[in-house]
Amino acid sequence: MAERTLRGARLGGQSFEDERGIEFAARQQVGYRCPQGHEFEITMSVEAEVPATWECPRCGAEALSVSGIQPEAKAEKPARTHWDMLLERRSEKELEDILKERLQLLRDGEIGPAHLHRSNQKKRRVS
Numbered sequence: 164m165a166e167r168t169l170r171g172a173r174l175g176g177q178s179f180e181d182e183r184g185i186e187f188a189a190r191q192q193v194g195y196r197c198p199q200g201h202e203f204e205i206t207m208s209v210e211a212e213v214p215a216t217w218e219c220p221r222c223g224a225e226a227l228s229v230s231g232i233q234p235e236a237k238a239e240k241p242a243r244t245h246w247d248m249l250l251e252r253r254s255e256k257e258l259e260d261i262l263k264e265r266l267q268l269l270r271d272g273e274i275g276p277a278h279l280h281r282s283n284q285k286k287r288r289v290s
């Protein structure tokens with residue numbers, strides 16, 4: 164009984180895999196229209212994220228999706244990450260030194276959540 168159930172589940176999984184991969188991959192037609200008025204359709208998987216624009220196959224212009232997907236606003240300059248901002252202030256060498264320093268303070272119980280340094284908390288002078 165148990166063996167049968169197991170085998171059935173495995174076979175079911177197998178056929179599902181085949182459906183997805185080969186025969187029944189769902190498709191969608193996505194329409195685009197370029198500034199010259201050329202209209203065309205691109206076939207995509209329904210799982211694909213539909214791009215807001217596509218290069219027109221006739222004139223090469225950037226065609227917009229006719230289904231009203233808005234292109235993402237393009238940032239004027241690449242977004243600065245926190246890491247970028249950090250590097251504007253400190254070199255990686257400096258950051259490494261700071262990290263070491265902070266880790267040492269953490270291990271000594273100087274900084275960090277109280278429960279972490281309860282055991283080695285000592286009376287310290289506030290400087």
Ligand SMILES: [Zn+2]
Pocket residue numbers: 197198199200201219220221222223224
């Ligand atoms: Zn065109």
